[in-house]
Every structure is written in structure tokens, then in C-alpha cells.
Amino acid sequence: xxxxxxxxxQEMIEAAKEIAIQRIAVDIFSNLRSGNIYKNAIKExxxxxxxxxxxxxxxxxxxxxxxxxxxxxIKKMFDKVLTEAxxxx
Numbered sequence: 001x002x003x004x005x006x007x008x009x010q011e012m013i014e015a016a017k018e019i020a021i022q023r024i025a026v027d028i029f030s031n032l033r034s035g036n037i038y039k040n041a042i043k044e045x046x047x048x049x050x051x052x053x054x055x056x057x058x059x060x061x062x063x064x065x066x067x068x069x070x071x072x073x074i075k076k077m078f079d080k081v082l083t084e085a086x087x088x089x
Contacts, residue, residue: 031037050057 028037
């Protein structure tokens, strides 16, 4: 037995497109549900903002770090003075 089916080339192309579109859509929606796309988009946005403001952010970080170091040094100095005063007193 021999069966011959004639299918138009354009119909085959359209059917293949439909299958590809459905598979891509399923993949995109599964990524959306897991949040991967959002996480990556947010990460890229944050990186871009940091790159654009690197000088200001660096300056602010140095200022904050030096203030923290200064505060710790003053606290240690006061603790030392109080400890010595207690020993003498």
C-alpha cells in the first residue's frame, strides 16, 4: 500500500513557525515565573547605575569608611584613658 499526501510548502513552514513560537513562549513564561529574567534585568540596571556614578559612590564610600575608622579610634582612646584612670584611682 502506498499513500501519498500532498502538503503545501507554505503550510509546512507555517506549522513549523507555530511549533517554534509555542516552545519559545513556554520557555519565556517559565523563566518569568522563576524570576530569572527579572533578577538579571535588575542586576544589569544596578551595574549600569553604579558605572555611571562610580566617582561619587567611591568618594562617599571612602568618607563613610574614614568616619567609621575615626569613631572606632576615638572609642579606643577613651577606653584606654578610662582604664588607666581606673588603675591610678
